[in-house]
Amino acid sequence: MLFLAVKNLVQEKTRLLISVGGVAFSVLLIMSIQGLYQGWSNKIGEYIRTVPADYWITQTGATDMFHTPSVLPLTVRDFLTGVEGVASAKPFSGRRVAFAHNGKDINLYVIADDTENNVGAPARVVEGKAVPDKGEIIIDRVVGRSENIRIGDTIPVAGRTLKVSGYSEGGYILSFSFAFATKEDAESILQLPGATNFFLITVKDGTNANDVASRIEADPAVDAITKDMFVENNTNIVRDTFLPIILVLLLIGIAVGMTVIGLTIFTSTIEKAREYGVLKAIGVSNRQLYTVVVEQAVTAAVLGYLLGAGLALAVSAAAGNYVPEFITEIRWLDAAWIFAVTVTMAVVSSLLPVHRLARIDPAEVFRA
């Protein structure tokens, strides 16, 4: 009966356009928001994943870089290097700072590029110097481009004036971006005399990492968090902020899609009530008729999905060029669940027309 469903759909081109357009809008909305969520989550994790560490050692209770402050005395390093199984323990310092530029607040997360310990370097430097010298700072290219800060310009950071010496990539996250200064400059900016924020631990080969973590956590002042967990904890900042928004937009998208499909298929069913009556009269079962209506809805939804997904890909590719914050990642998994939602939406929205169909009296066909 698919051919009848498709023929019915194609017969009314305006109605088809409306239903496909409605679904496409829903899919575009849902996929873009999901893509942004995924993109931002990944960006946050991207830099942290490049930091060489098996465990992040934090002040007790601190679970990520942004929510709760973690300040540890540098003397903790002696304790850590003394723990059986620890291969290295290196301090990692960083803090959010803001400065005004052209009347706008710009937020940086300044990290100490500790060349001595080989910790805190940018993930990728795409322009300028790879390592900042004293009085210099490397900022993310997105910030440089969007805020018109060029290499060689100076910016005020926490009371100091630093010269931009390079652009890095992969450190732009929503409302702030990672920046990199020398260890000395960073210590002055971060104002952590005799302290650091985290220690990065590597574990000796052949050692049970969990046992090492347990031994470290015997000290009640510190927590040992695996790298993966630390990435996830930091990613949660996006999840906590955006999941409620995503859910609301998801519901709006579904409501729009369902309403459009439901109404167009319902009006089509009413208009074709007599034809459905004829089909009933000639022996088409109710079940076969319901299948026709559901197939109509699903076909419109699939077309809408393809259009919406295509638009979402195009928008995410194009918008990123104009709006640096528009960082999206559309995964196959997300495309699959959005497809499943779209098809479910179509099936549910065809229930009303199906109900109407059940009430069509085939004997009506004998009335002229």
Add this chain to the structure above:
Amino acid sequence: MSVVSVEDVSKTFGAGHTAVTAVDHVSLSVDAGDIVLVMGPSGSGKTTLLSMIGTLMSPTTGRILISGQDTSTLKAAQLSRLRLREFGFVFQTFNLLSALTAEENVMMPLITAGVPRKHARGKARVALEQLQLGHRLRNLPRDLSGGEKQRVAIARSLANDPRLILADEPTANLDAKTGQDVTLLLCETACRENRAVIIVSHDQRLRTAAKRVITIEDGRLTAEERGEHDRHCRMHPGAGSS
């Protein structure tokens, strides 16, 4: 065994003092090859009787047997299958599916019955070619004349090789000549293939196509006479000689 056996059937709409009896204790038997014309004024109960025979409406009392099977014992899905298998319908307003071509309209009952699409297409083409519509296979109903639409409807009604064809005012929306041609075509096809046909109509000219003419008034069968089919049907020797 009769194709259709109507046994003391009545149909009443409404209840109490507003009750209207549309069909009143009608009994009728139709055999294979019978071409029965049911005539009567508007509101006499012709279409109600046709709807009940077509299992689209159930009688208030009495019973209807199709090929010996009591239709009152069947559930909705079984009745759908019975209609698909045993009946072909021809309607006053043609009732072709507007989104489908002539060929696809004829394919519908076949596809519904589970015939593979390729085979259904072949069968539909043959049927339409037999009705001189081979050049109209790909046309939508809106592009067909009234006579062509009714011929497509006839082809559709014959698609599943039904034993009984039920036609409701098949000439009402056609000019006199086309109406007569179409009805003769239907009756000749039925005659050739030994199918039973019940036609409901006001049109006196259809007597020429019928073997039996039944008159219904106020829901009751009031007369039955012989039709003129044998004199006009080209399937019979000597047809058209009088």
